[in-house]
Amino acid sequence: MKKTDCKFSRQPGVECIIHSLGSDEMIAQRLAQMGILPGARLHIVRLAPLGTTIEVSVDGGQSFAMRNSELVALECEIVAIPLTAVDGPPHTTYRIHRLAGGRTFRHRMEARGIEPGCFIKILDQTGSPIRVQRLDQEEIVKLGRGEANKIIVKVTGG
Numbered sequence: 001m002k003k004t005d006c007k008f009s010r011q012p013g014v015e016c017i018i019h020s021l022g023s024d025e026m027i028a029q030r031l032a033q034m035g036i037l038p039g040a041r042l043h044i045v046r047l048a049p050l051g052t053t054i055e056v057s058v059d060g061g062q063s064f065a066m067r068n069s070e071l072v073a074l075e076c077e078i079v080a081i082p083l084t085a086v087d088g089p090p091h092t093t094y095r096i097h098r099l100a101g102g103r104t105f106r107h108r109m110e111a112r113g114i115e116p117g118c119f120i121k122i123l124d125q126t127g128s129p130i131r132v133q134r135l136d137q138e139e140i141v142k143l144g145r146g147e148a149n150k151i152i153v154k155v156t157g158g
Helices: 025-034 068-073 103-111 145-149
Strands: 003-005 015-020 041-047 053-058 063-067 075-082 093-099 119-124 130-134 140-143 151-157
Touching: 025 068, 053 068, 063 068, 093 103, 140 145, 145 151
Parallel strands: none
Antiparallel strands: 003 075, 015 041, 015 075, 041 053, 053 063, 075 151, 093 119, 093 151, 119 130, 130 140
């Protein structure tokens, strides 16, 4: 995906690669002291109820609470997003990066042919259910919004 500001990615499940800590020296220094450095992968875990604090984790599995202003200051490349956040042209191909739910959710999705590494196309995302098709199968899978929100995808092409 293209290089963008993290302010567009304030959603749980988003994964990005940090390219710059931003131009504000105070924020950059604080982030560097926490171990958040350019080149690291950042995962948005969850948002606080009022949205001012965001829980993130970095490569080493360390979790941090970041202020919204710190997250907005970062320049990053988004590499994976929840299926519900996809805003591409119809019939774009996506690769399932990971399933963010628990064991029961993962088993239910795998039984329907939705598993990490497989390629899918979104046929209809306008309503509920969301209709997707696995590229190597003709069967169409219908997903609820909650299920689709736990499916983290990467764009692979059109």
